[in-house]
Amino acid sequence: MTQTDPNHHPEITILLPAYNEEPAIGNTVGILKKRYPDFEILVVDDGSTDNTAGEARGAGARVKSHPYNIGNGAAIKTGLRAAAGEWVIMMDGDGQHEPEDVARLLEYRDDYDMVIGARSRESETSMHRDIANKLYNAMASFVCKFKVEDLTSGFRMIRKETAMEFIHLLPNTFSYPSTLTLACLRSGLAIKYIPIETRRRQGKSKIKLLQDGARFFIIITKIATLFSPLRVFLPISFFFFITGFGYYIYTFITVNRFSNMSALLLSTAVIIFMMGLVSEQITQLRYDRHQNRP
Numbered sequence: 001m002t003q004t005d006p007n008h009h010p011e012i013t014i015l016l017p018a019y020n021e022e023p024a025i026g027n028t029v030g031i032l033k034k035r036y037p038d039f040e041i042l043v044v045d046d047g048s049t050d051n052t053a054g055e056a057r058g059a060g061a062r063v064k065s066h067p068y069n070i071g072n073g074a075a076i077k078t079g080l081r082a083a084a085g086e087w088v089i090m091m092d093g094d095g096q097h098e099p100e101d102v103a104r105l106l107e108y109r110d111d112y113d114m115v116i117g118a119r120s121r122e123s124e125t126s127m128h129r130d131i132a133n134k135l136y137n138a139m140a141s142f143v144c145k146f147k148v149e150d151l152t153s154g155f156r157m158i159r160k161e162t163a164m165e166f167i168h169l170l171p172n173t174f175s176y177p178s179t180l181t182l183a184c185l186r187s188g189l190a191i192k193y194i195p196i197e198t199r200r201r202q203g204k205s206k207i208k209l210l211q212d213g214a215r216f217f218i219i220i221t222k223i224a225t226l227f228s229p230l231r232v233f234l235p236i237s238f239f240f241f242i243t244g245f246g247y248y249i250y251t252f253i254t255v256n257r258f259s260n261m262s263a264l265l266l267s268t269a270v271i272i273f274m275m276g277l278v279s280e281q282i283t284q285l286r287y288d289r290h291q292n293r294p
Contacts, residue, residue: 012085017079085160120197186227
C-alpha cells in the first residue's frame with residue numbers, strides 16, 4: 001500500500017506506539033485511515049518480535065522501527081520527533097481506544113494546550129488498576145493544585161511544539177503520560193479532560209502491576225520535586241514539626257524537660273523546610289531560563 005507522501009504536511013498526526021501488537025494494529029490503523037484520510041498515521045514499532053510493523057505498514061501507516069525494545073515512552077519520543085503534523089494525537093495500538101473519540105479531542109484544540117481522554121467507570125479496566133489510578137490521580141492533584149482525572153491515560157492530543165519542550169523529561173517507560181501531564185500543568189498550560197470508554201486490550205498487557213506501579217510512584221515524586229518541590233517538602237517538614245512539638249509537650253508534662261529527641265525532630269523539620277525553599281528557588285530559576293531561551 002502507498003505510504004505517506006514525504007512532501008505532504010498534514011495538520012494532525014495520530015501516533016501509535018506498538019510492541020508485539022500484530023493482532024490489533026492492522027485493524028486499528030485501517031479504521032483510522034478510513035475515518036481520517038487526511039491525517040498522518042504514524043506507528044512506532046518498539047522492536048517487536050512479531051509482524052507488528054508489517055501489519056501497520058500494510059494497513060497504510062507510516063512506520064518507524066526501533067532495532068530492539070526500548071520502552072513505550074521511548075516510542076512516543078521517536079514518534080514526536082518524526083511527526084509531520086502540527087498536532088499529535090497519541091493513542092494505544094492495542095485496540096483499547098475508540099477511533100471515534102479522536103474527533104472529540106479535536107473539538108477543543110483551539111481552546112486548550114492538551115486534551116486528554118479520561119477513562120470512565122464504564123471502561124473495561126481491572127479493579128486493581130482502577131485503585132492504583134485513583135491513588136496516582138490524588139497525588140498529582142495535590143502537587144498541581146488541579147483536579148487530575150486520569151494521570152496515566154495514553155489517549156491525548158497536544159501541539160507538537162509544546163510536547164517537544166518537555167521531551168527531555170519523558171522517561172522511556174510507560175509513565176510518560178504522568179510526566180507530560182505534570183510538566184504541562186506546572187508550566188501553566190491549559191488542560192482539558194473528556195470522558196471516554198476504553199475496551200479491554202487485545203493480547204497480553206505489557207504493564208507489570210508491582211514493578212511499574214512502584215515506578216509510577218517514584219516518577220510522580222520526582223516530577224513533583226522537579227516542578228513543585230514545596231508541595232513535597234512542606235508536608236514532610238510539617239510532619240516532623242508536629243511530631244517534635246507533640247513529643248515536647250509530652251515530655252514537658254511527664255518529666256518537665258525538653259528532650260534531645262524533640263530537638264532532633266524540630267531541627268529536622270526546619271532543615272527539610274529550608275531545603276524545600278532552596279529547591280523552589282532553583283526550580284524557578286531553571287524554569288525562567290528555559291522560558292527565556294530563544
